Amino acid sequence: xxxxxxxxxxxxxxxxxxxxxxxxxxxxxxxxxxxxxxxxxxxxxxxxxxxxxxxxxxxxxxxxxxxxxxxxxxxxxxxxxxxxxxxxxxxxxxxxxxxxxxxxxxxxxxxxxxxxxxxxxxxxxxxxxxxxxxxxxxxxxxxxxxxxxxxxxxxxxxxxxxxxxxxxxxxxxxxxxxxxxxxxxxxxxxxxxxxxxxxxxxxxxxxxxxxxxxxxxxxxxxxxxxxxxxxxxxxxxxxxxxxxxxxxxxxxxxxxxxxxxxxxxxxxxxxxxxxxxxxxxxxxxxxxxxxxxxxxxxxxxxxxxxxxxxxxxxxxxxxxxxxxxxxxxxxxxxxxxxxxxxxx
Amino acid sequence: xxxxxxxxxxxxxxxxxxxxxxxxxxxxxxxxxxxxxxxxxxxxxxxxxxxxxxxxxxxxxxxxxxxxxxxxxxxxxxxxxxxxxxxxxxxxxxxxxxxxxxxxxxxxxxxxxxxxxxxxxxxxxxxxxxxxxxxxxxxxxxxxxxxxxxxxxxxxxxxxxxxxxxxxxxxxxxxxxxxxxxxxxxxxxxxxxxxxxxxxxxxxxxxxxxxxxxxxxxxxxxxxxxxxxxxxxxxxxxxxxxxxxxxxxxxxxxxxxxxxxxxxxxxxxxxxxxxxxxxxxxxxxxxxxxxxxxxxxxxxxxxxxxxxxxxxxx
Amino acid sequence: xxxxxxxxxxxxxxxxxxxxxxxxxxxxxxxxxxxxxxxxxxxxxxxxxxxxxxxxxxxxxxxxxxxxxxxxxxxxxxxxxxxxxxxxxxxxxxxxxxxxxxxxxxxxxxxxxxxxxxxxxxxxxxxxxxxxxxxxxxxxxxxxxxxxxxxxxxxxxxxxxxxxxxxxxxxxxxxxxxxxxxxxxxxxxxxxxxxxxxxxxxxxxxxxxxxxxxxxxxxxxxxxxxxxxxxxxxxxxxxxxxxxxxxxxxxxxxxxxxxxxxxxxxxxxxxxxxxxxxxxxxxxxxxxxxxxxxxxxxxxxxxxxxxx
Numbered sequence: 001x002x003x004x005x006x007x008x009x010x011x012x013x014x015x016x017x018x019x020x021x022x023x024x025x026x027x028x029x030x031x032x033x034x035x036x037x038x039x040x041x042x043x044x045x046x047x048x049x050x051x052x053x054x055x056x057x058x059x060x061x062x063x064x065x066x067x068x069x070x071x072x073x074x075x076x077x078x079x080x081x082x083x084x085x086x087x088x089x090x091x092x093x094x095x096x097x098x099x100x101x102x103x104x105x106x107x108x109x110x111x112x113x114x115x116x117x118x119x120x121x122x123x124x125x126x127x128x129x130x131x132x133x134x135x136x137x138x139x140x141x142x143x144x145x146x147x148x149x150x151x152x153x154x155x156x157x158x159x160x161x162x163x164x165x166x167x168x169x170x171x172x173x174x175x176x177x178x179x180x181x182x183x184x185x186x187x188x189x190x191x192x193x194x195x196x197x198x199x200x201x202x203x204x205x206x207x208x209x210x211x212x213x214x215x216x217x218x219x220x221x222x223x224x225x226x227x228x229x230x231x232x233x234x235x236x237x238x239x240x241x242x243x244x245x246x247x248x249x250x251x252x253x254x255x256x257x258x259x260x261x262x263x264x265x266x267x268x269x270x271x272x273x274x275x276x277x278x279x280x281x282x283x284x285x286x287x288x289x290x291x292x293x294x295x296x297x298x299x300x301x302x303x304x305x306x307x308x309x310x311x312x313x314x315x316x317x318x319x320x321x322x323x324x325x326x327x328x329x330x331x332x333x334x335x336x337x338x339x340x341x342x343x344x
Numbered sequence: 345x346x347x348x349x350x351x352x353x354x355x356x357x358x359x360x361x362x363x364x365x366x367x368x369x370x371x372x373x374x375x376x377x378x379x380x381x382x383x384x385x386x387x388x389x390x391x392x393x394x395x396x397x398x399x400x401x402x403x404x405x406x407x408x409x410x411x412x413x414x415x416x417x418x419x420x421x422x423x424x425x426x427x428x429x430x431x432x433x434x435x436x437x438x439x440x441x442x443x444x445x446x447x448x449x450x451x452x453x454x455x456x457x458x459x460x461x462x463x464x465x466x467x468x469x470x471x472x473x474x475x476x477x478x479x480x481x482x483x484x485x486x487x488x489x490x491x492x493x494x495x496x497x498x499x500x501x502x503x504x505x506x507x508x509x510x511x512x513x514x515x516x517x518x519x520x521x522x523x524x525x526x527x528x529x530x531x532x533x534x535x536x537x538x539x540x541x542x543x544x545x546x547x548x549x550x551x552x553x554x555x556x557x558x559x560x561x562x563x564x565x566x567x568x569x570x571x572x573x574x575x576x577x578x579x580x581x582x583x584x585x586x587x588x589x590x591x592x593x594x595x596x597x598x599x600x601x602x603x604x605x606x607x608x609x610x611x612x613x614x615x616x617x618x619x620x621x622x623x624x625x626x627x628x629x630x631x632x633x634x635x636x637x638x639x640x641x642x643x644x645x646x647x648x649x650x651x652x653x654x655x656x657x658x
Numbered sequence: 659x660x661x662x663x664x665x666x667x668x669x670x671x672x673x674x675x676x677x678x679x680x681x682x683x684x685x686x687x688x689x690x691x692x693x694x695x696x697x698x699x700x701x702x703x704x705x706x707x708x709x710x711x712x713x714x715x716x717x718x719x720x721x722x723x724x725x726x727x728x729x730x731x732x733x734x735x736x737x738x739x740x741x742x743x744x745x746x747x748x749x750x751x752x753x754x755x756x757x758x759x760x761x762x763x764x765x766x767x768x769x770x771x772x773x774x775x776x777x778x779x780x781x782x783x784x785x786x787x788x789x790x791x792x793x794x795x796x797x798x799x800x801x802x803x804x805x806x807x808x809x810x811x812x813x814x815x816x817x818x819x820x821x822x823x824x825x826x827x828x829x830x831x832x833x834x835x836x837x838x839x840x841x842x843x844x845x846x847x848x849x850x851x852x853x854x855x856x857x858x859x860x861x862x863x864x865x866x867x868x869x870x871x872x873x874x875x876x877x878x879x880x881x882x883x884x885x886x887x888x889x890x891x892x893x894x895x896x897x898x899x900x901x902x903x904x905x906x907x908x909x910x911x912x913x914x915x916x917x918x919x920x921x922x923x924x925x926x927x928x929x930x931x932x933x934x935x936x937x938x939x940x941x942x943x944x945x946x947x948x949x950x951x952x953x954x955x956x957x958x959x960x961x962x963x964x965x966x
Contacts, residue, residue, distance in 0.1 A: 019694070059556060084561060092558025099556070104549035108648060109572045118567070119557050154647045170557060275678060292677070300670040325671045359802060363809045370814055375821045483954075486891075487946035489898035491905055491921055492939045499928055594902065609906060612813045620814075628809040 005032035006210060007056070007178060012079065013068030014051055014060065014234075023281045025051045027234040028069070033178065033210060038201075040213040040221040040242075042257065043231035046278050049214045052231070053180050055079070057095050058087035093123045096171035100183040102163035106155040112166050113139070113151030116173055123174040135173070142169040142199060161192035165199065172203050179204070180212045185220060197224055218261060222246065227314075230254050233279050233289035240315030247339055250309075250317040252294045255335050264337060288320070296321060296329060352639070356632045363628045364621060368412065371617045372405050378615040379426070399425055399617075412621065426616035427607075433622045437604070441589050444596070444603035448588020451523050455530025462531060463538025464570060470543065478535060485532035491594055494525050498598055511599040522599045526592055530584075538573055545569045578641045583634035590627055695883075698959040705955030712948030715941070719765040726759035730915055742933055749933045751923060760915040761937050767827070767916045768942070772896040774831050779838035780889050784881065786839065787846025788873045792854060800847070804840055812837045816908050825911040830903065834896060845888060846881060853880055883960030890953025894946035901942065917942050 014026035025048040033039055041049045054060055056071060058081055071079040074094070081087055099105050107115060116135040121127050126134065132151070139147035142165040155163055164184060171179055181200065185193040201224060204211050213224060221228055221242070228246075229239040230253065238251040249255055258264075259272040276293040279285055288294070291301040298320050300306075309322035320326055376392070377384045379399065387395075396402050400411065415422060421433045428436055466478040485493070498521060502509045508518040545551060546569060554564050591605035608627075611619040643649050700706055728734075728746075734754035742749040748757035790800040816833040823829045853859060859876055867876075897917070904910055904918025912919075917938050924934030 019697075057556060059552070088558055088560055090558075091556055097553075097556040099549065099553060101549060105553045107550045107554070107568055107572070109575060109646070110568070118559065118563075122563075123558060156648050167553065170553070295676050297674045297676070298671050299674050302674070303670070320671065323671065325667050327671055327673065329673075359805050362802075363806050366806060367810055367814065370810070370818060373818055373821075378821075483947055483950055484943075487894040487950035488943045489894075489901040489918075489946070491898075491901050491918070492943060495921070495925060495928065495935065495939075593906070608811060609813050609908075612811070612817055613908075624809070624811070631809060632805065 003034050006035045006073070007031075007033040008072045009052075009056075009069065009079075010072075011069040012052065012055065012066060012071065014048075014055055014064060015067045016061070016064040018063065021282055025064075025234050025281055026055075027285070029231075029234065029236050030069075031229055031236060031239070033212065034227075035177075035210055036208060037226040038204065038211045038213065038224050039227045039229060040215060040225035041229045041231055041236075042215060042218065042221055044216060044278065047231040048234040049231050050182055053097075053182065053212060053214060056178075056180065057091045057097060058084075059091075059097075092119055092171075092176065093174055094176055095178045095180065096174070096176040097180045097182065098164075098167050098171050098184050101187050102160050102167055103187070105167050106163060108155055111152050111154055112158070113153075116166070116170050119170055119173045135169075138169045138173050139166070141203070142166070142172075143195075144169075161188055161195065164188060164192075164196055168196070168199060168203070172207060172209070175207050175209075177210060178212065179209045180214070182214045183216070184213075186215070186217070193220070194223075200224075218257065230257070233285065234281065235289065235318065237290065237319070238315075238317040240311070240317075244312065244315040248311070248315070249331075249335065250311055250315075250322055251290075251319045252296045252321070253290045254317075255296075255332050256293075258335060259332055288318075295332075298326065349640075352636050356629075356636060359632055360625065360628050364625050365409065367624045368409055368617075368621055369405060371615070371620055372401075372408070374615050374617075378613075401617075416625070421622050422618040424611075424616050424619045426614040427611060427619060433619055436607070436619070437622075437626070440591070440602055440604045440607060443601060444591030444605065445589050447519075447522060447526060447595075447601070447603065448591065449585060451526035452530060452584050452588060454523065454527040455534055458527065459531040459534025460538050462535040464542065464565070466535065466539040467542035467546075468565060475539075478539070482532045482536050485528055486536075490529065493528070494594055494598055497521060497525050509599070511601045518599075522595050522601060525595050525598075534577075537577070538570075541573045541576070542569050545572060575642075575646050578645050579638040582637035582641065583631065586630045586634040586637075587627075589630060695956075695959045699955055702955045702959070705951050708948040709952045712945060712952070715944055715948075716769060719762050719769065719941075722758070722762040723766045726756070726762060728756035728759050730759045730763045731755060731913060739927070739931055741931070748937045749931070751934060752927060755915075757920075757934065757937060760920060761917075761941060764915045764917040764920050764938060765941050765945070767910070767914065768897050768900055768918075769945070771827065771831055771834070771900050771916075772893045775834045775838055775896045776889055776892045778831075778835045779842050779892065780885060782835075782839040783842025784846050784878075784885060787843040788850055788877055788881075790843060791847035791850025792869070792873065792877065800843075804844060807837065807840055813908065816903065820908075827910065827914075830900065830908075830910055834899060838892070838896070842885075842888060842892070846885070849881055849884060850877055853877070883957060886960075887953050887957035890949050890956065893949045897942065897946055 009029065009031045012026055012029045013024065016023050016025060029048075029052055031039075031041075031052075041053070043049050051060065051064070055066055056073075056078070058078075060066075066079045069079060070077045073090070078086075078090065106112060113132070113135050116138055117131050120131045120134050120138075124131075136147045136151055139151065144150055144162060144165055150158075155166075158166065164187075168184075179200070184200070185196050188196065197220065200211060203209065211224075213220065215221060225242045227240065228242050229236050230245070230251065231237065232253050238245065238249065238254050240248075245254065246258070249258055253274075256272075256274040260274060262271060265271045274293060279289050279292070285305075287303050288297075288301040288305055291297045294301065300320050306318050306320045306323070308316040308318050310316045311322065321329060376396070379395065379401070380387065380392070384392075393402065400408055403411075412422075423430050423432050424436055462478050462481075466475045469475045498509055501507065501524075502521060507521050508515060509521070511518050511522055542565070546564075551564060551568065554568055559568075589604060590608075591601075591603035593605040593609065595601070596603040596605035608620065608623050610616075611623065732755065734750065734756075736754070737746065737750050738754040739752060740746055740750045742757075746756050746758060748761055751757055751760070786800070790796055812833060815836050816830065819829045819833050823832075859872070862872055862876055900910075900916060901918035901921060904916045905922040907922075910916050910919070920938040921935060924931075924938065928935050
């Protein structure tokens with residue numbers, strides 16, 4: 001069954017100019033987003049996850065720009081937008097974003113009720129008492145008790161978890177089609193994390209939103225994701241259903257990520273890590289970016305960047321190991337252990 | 345809150361007291377000849393002593409101090425001994441203060457209005473011509489000695505617009521040039537501050553979220569950033585307004601405005617001790633009061649500040 | 659790709675041994691703070707031009723002063739109030755004194771005063787400010803001291819000092835230093851306050867770092883760029899102050915033609931003899947504007963956010 005994606009990014013390239021030099025944090029990234037799903041973008045710091053999604057709402061820093069590719073959303077290639085007025089039609093209204101740090105995301109000198117209300121007034125044109133009521137309802141929906149009174153309080157009177165709820169309320173207030181959550185729980189403690197994830201899940205169901213999670217925490221991914229995209233050095237190296245990625249990962253980087261989960265560690269033995277560091281994006285990368293750190297590297301990995309190889313119609317990976325010419329290989333021990341563990 | 349106010353007021357009182365005493369003692373170090381002017385050479389020692397005695401300067405300093413403080417407590421602020429002999433100090437001040445205060449308050453208001461407008465315009469047009477123009481203005485005002493541009497305004501601008509070069513109470517047109525001169529510095533100051541503040545705030549996270557919410561740029565500038573800008577600024581407003589009672593030395597001199605501007609300098613050079621002391625008393629009281637009011641204003645306006653977070657001076 | 663053709667498929671698809679060094683070849687960007695500061699500063703062509711102009715002007719001032727044809731107080735009774743001409747390049751004043759010599763002499767005086775005062779105030783201000791901001795126990799004391807000294811007008815110091823020391827260069831310098839260090843100290847104190855409890859300082863304290871080392875290694879580097887900015891801004895301020903004081907007749911002796919004195923002398927005759935005012939004003943303005951601009955450009959350049 002062919003579903004049409006509601007957002008389709010093809011071969012996106014993003015370039016930043018830094019101190020006179022150019023760097024490409026995103027090199028030909030493609031991603032499809034289907035309605036109603038929860039997609040998780042996983043990768044280490046510096047892989048380009050945030051930059052990629054920021055380009056969907058035109059919030060790249062001033063020294064960055066989309067230098068290639070297209071983003072089809074609602075029939076329009078929004079990658080070609082240059083004017084602020086174009087982006088204003090999308091931001092908050094069709095695509096909303098939740099940022100990582102709830103402590104600094106809110107205006108410290110404005111009551112939080114007003115910060116929700118202005119979004120409602122702006123995008124839905126509802127003013128006055130009615131918009132205030134809607135804001136209070138939104139607060140209740142995200143689980144803030146005594147919403148009518150807390151409407152008048154300032155951010156510093158809320159705890160971190162509650163502030164994140166407020167930020168989610170702001171993002172969801174106008175029923176956007178897509179909600180992008182950029183590491184929404186990283187700055188919170190584990191107990192609050194679960195609450196926030198539940199909250200987003202419930203809102204998603206209720207409002208029919210599509211959610212993109214950006215995270216480096218595979219635990220979160222296992223919790224919420226329908227589909228997973230793995231990013232490395234500005235490219236999506238593997239994408240598939242959550243089960244496929246966890247049970248049947250094909251790309252060496254995904255193997256390495258999964259292997260390094262502490263849950264897979266054996267007491268007394270050193271934990272598995274990925275040696276080395278991500279590549280220098282100032283320079284053109286020849287071949288597969290992960291090759292130097294890849295314990296399963298083929299010679300061709302250093303010469304040519306692999307294309308996508310399909311494993312199933314929903315699962316593809318960018319690795320020469322899937323090429324029919326590649327030699328037989330065994331998935332690492334840890335991966336096999338993972339499959340066993342997860343089956344339990 | 346009451347406890348805080350009382351505590352601060354008492355602290356302020358002590359500070360003012362120390363200042364007044366310091367000045368009092370410093371004035372007693374001044375050369376004796378200074379009390380007499382040019383005829384000093386011709387006076388005999390008895391005449392000198394008599395004069396000094398009448399000024400109360402022959403008593404031991406501490407006695408003088410007690411007398412002085414005692415008088416103040418009783419409300420007797422004394423008379424001027426050199427500038428306007430035997431005229432009560434309060435009379436002198438009441439003659440001159442209203443003019444200085446009027447000019448001061450008006451020019452401060454002008455500075456605020458135009459300065460903020462300019463700063464906002466600059467922030468909105470950052471990097472463009474309007475910004476550069478504003479910056480050029482700020483640079484000019486901040487670096488060139490005020491005397492220089494006051495001169496040029498008085499001589500040239502008055503010629504171009506046919507404005508009077510001397511102040512007179514009856515002729516409102518003559519108020520324009522002094523007012524403008526007085527406001528220039530303030531405009532530069534506020535513009536610079538607002539511009540810098542707005543540019544800094546625009547980099548903050550909550551502004552990023554506001555943008556992601558879909559708020560238009562203008563909306564963010566005014567309803568979020570500019571509104572927030574007033575809070576730290578409020579702290580300095582009371583002092584700015586209150587200290588205008590001191591008048592402006594240069595402007596008042598250039599336009600012959602009978603204000604407080606040169607009173608202190610004259611009194612000091614002529615060693616009119618009483619006048620100097622009372623002036624210092626008034627100025628420092630007002631200054632410290634202004635700081636206190638500024639702090640109170642901050643507590644009232646900034647929701648993040650409570651009484652226990654306040655402390656120290658800025 | 660030709661390279662591929664040289665290798666067979668079998669060779670291409672053979673496993674390569676893992677090279678640990680290759681893995682560590684990291685992404686990095688060469689960043690030296692001071693080099694970036696210099697780079698950003700020199701990109702600002704306008705500021706650089708002004709700095710050069712200013713330096714030339716200053717050097718010229720001292721040069722002109724020592725090579726002036728006429729002494730500054732020599733009266734040429736027959737040549738009063740002459741407009742600039744071949745002999746008197748800046749004209750003469752009401753007493754027939756050469757404006758060229760007087761202007762440049764005044765400039766050097768103002769510069770010297772500004773230089774010394776700024777230097778002293780910066781040193782004293784920074785040291786006091788660091789202690790004030792860092793050692794909590796001293797805060798009350800210094801704050802009170804600040805309140806008191808700030809409220810005693812400079813004129814009192816000036817007059818007292820003049821009495822004790824006679825009018826002269828060092829009198830005015832001392833008086834300005836007495837009041838000048840305050841502003842710098844308070845600035846530094848505010849800065850130190852801000853960074854005092856940042857994590858890296860907390861860490862140092864926990865490790866038992868002694869106070870002098872804390873100040874020199876943790877605080878001062880952070881302060882350097884701000885202090886240099888304030889220094890650059892202080893020079894125009896001091897010159898302005900000196901101009902005002904001289905204009906009022908305080909400070910330097912009546913015979914010394916500082917820029918302020920020249921301005922006050924030129925003021926009365928300004929309408930008919932504009933050159934009396936124009937030259938001193940121009941010189942002062944160029945110097946002060948250049949210092950101010952250079953200071954601001956430097957401050958912008960030393961902000962790491964601008965090193966993009």
